Amino acid sequence: MRVRRRPCRRERRSRAAVATATAALFVLLGALAGCDSADDADGGASPSARRPSPKPTFIWDRSPASIAAVGDSITRGFDACTVLADCPEVSWATGTDATVRSVAWRLLGEAGAVGRTWNHAKSGARIAELPEQMTRAVADKPELVTVMVGANDACRDNVSHMTSVADFRTYFETSVKKLRSELPKSQLYVSSVPDLKRLWSEGRVNALGKQIWKLGICQSMLGSPDAMDAAAVARRESVQERVVAYNKVLRDVCGRDARCRYDGGAVFEYRFSGDQLSHWDWFHPSKNGQQRLAEIAYRNITAKEPPA
Known part of the structure; x- marks a missing residue:
């Protein structure tokens, strides 16, 4: 054992x-x-x-199938066809004129420019009216909304009446939020405010244009067009600085939205000449000017990358 x-x-x-x-x-x-x-x-x-979260990927469709436009008299084609009248058929954004070849014409073709576009811009409109215009545009359910607004906010009888930069930002942010809340996938193309000082320097060489300016067109910039005293120079410079500030707001607010594209200041920097200005008021774009605006917008909308 x-x-x-x-x-x-x-x-x-x-x-x-x-x-x-x-x-x-x-x-x-x-x-x-x-x-x-x-x-x-x-x-x-x-x-x-x-690690910090990566920047959001920007989403952009370069071939939207429908377009709505909001803004002011430029988008309505004011003074491009007849004196003191809208001419939306030559609008850079939604027009049907074959010589202008609007953004809608270039993207959608002739038939599309007629049947799948809406122009809610209004001559004389300022940024305060943009939220209401956007509400009407949203009802159309477009895939792309174009915006050109701000010139009338700087073009006032007196520089003291110009829209403040803070109010300009508030109204623009409200408009963008309206679009985004109702149509989260619709895109927004934002044009910069034109260089009003450039328009003054081009138009002031025309005697007829200066007479028409006396009727009340953009007096903050165009009033006493030949005056070069210190007060006149300071007045025009104040308008110029305000336009630059408006464009910064447009760029900043648009830059925070993945489906918004700002033109990078292309319209502001464009050197409009007499050929691009209406021969009725020497301030608004002529048909030729509308065509130039359409070219700028189409190039930016269809580019692979947004303007710098």
Whole structure:
């Protein structure tokens, strides 16, 4: 009969130590796992989780199937066909004139420019009217909305009456939010405000134009067009600075929306000449000027990357 040997005291102590160490290891691992879980819940588990979120990917469809336009007299084609009258058929955005070849014409073709466009712009409109125009545009459910507004906010009887930059921002943000809340996938193309000082310098060489300006067109910039005294120069510079500030608002607000594209200041920087100005008021775009605006917008809308 085989006698079973009892472990000695030293062996028992060794086994107990191993068991204790193993149990401690499991407790430690469990604690670490618990910490990892808590870190994951807090968003701080790993270095990758602590890295800044990447910038949002901008989404832009270069071939929208329907277009609505909002804005002021430029988008209505004012004074481009007849004196002191709208001419929406030559609008840079939604017009049907074959010589202008509007954005709608270029994107949708002749039939599309007639049947899948809406022009809600209004001559004389300022930024305060943009939210209401946007509400009407949203009802049409367009895939693209074009905006050109701001000239009338700087063109006032007196520089003290110009729309403040803060109000300009508020109304524009409200309009963008309206579009985004109602039509989250519709796109917004934003044109910069034209260089009003450039228009003054071009139009003031025409005697007829200066007589028409006396009727009340943009007096903050065009009033006393030949005056070059310190007060007149300062007045025009105030208007110029306000237009630059408006364009910065348009750029900043649009830049926060993944489906908004600002023209990068292209319209502001365009060097309008006499050929691009209406020969009735030497201020609004002529048909030739509307064509130039359409070219700028179409180029930016269909570009792979937004303007710098």
